[in-house]
């Protein structure tokens with residue numbers, strides 16, 4: 593039978609670890625499929641989606657900056673993606689394109705498995721109010737934390753995000769002056785900003801000394817695997833949670849939507865970890 597085609601579209605896309613992770617998963621499962629990375633600009637997005645259909649691709653992952661704009665080209669948006677306001681996984685069902693969001697559920701699953709954190713009744717501080725924060729907020733809210741506090745450089749962006757999710761759980765905005773106190777109370781502090789991302793290896797989004805020792809410090813940045821924020825938090829005695837697990841589990845859920853088969857999680861993790869060199 594023919595090779596089933598998949599890919600990831602984004603701009604930039606060079607850094608993507610999806611091809612190595614997904615091709616290894618298909619190979620391990622004996623599935624005849626190929627997964628490529630495609631550089632697609634904003635102007636090319638509509639053509640790329642039409643091309644995917646014309647060439648019979650079974651699925652795509654969608655990354656920065658297309659996760660919101662791509663929704664306009666799809667036939668159906670899964671409830672979770674609708675609520676998150678972003679799509680990172682497309683399934684082509686015989687020409688019908690269905691959009692899913694696996695970032696949020698991937699994030700929560702990696703939290704539960706890697707640091708065994710049950711969010712029920714917990715206080716969560718999120719740094720940043722961009723696409724990454726939006727992606728995880730819906731999935732976090734469903735875990736019934738007692739409060740989610742959003743801190744962002746521009747408060748009105750955080751206000752808008754908080755308003756969009758206020759039906760799900762208590763979401764409020766903290767300003768710069770209130771951040772230290774909010775952190776001293778938090779069970780988990782999550783960095784969704786790009787602060788600390790390579791090559792700015794020494795930059796931290798906040799002082800890890802503000803966290804309780806019992807708290808979890810979580811960073812969506814996965815390059816480097818351990819950011820300066822996580823290193824400082826670990827020194828302080830906090831449990832730490834890096835961005836690699838989220839990346840793997842968003843891929844795990846995408847694989848399962850596409851193939852209907854359980855994803856080979858360990859194989860995928862090994863492929864990603866090995867590719868960090």
Ligand code: SKM
Pocket residue numbers: 600607608609610611653654655656680681695842
């Ligand atoms: O949400 C994921 C996306 O599915 C794939 C990706 C990548 O290949 O770098 C990153 C994230 O945005």
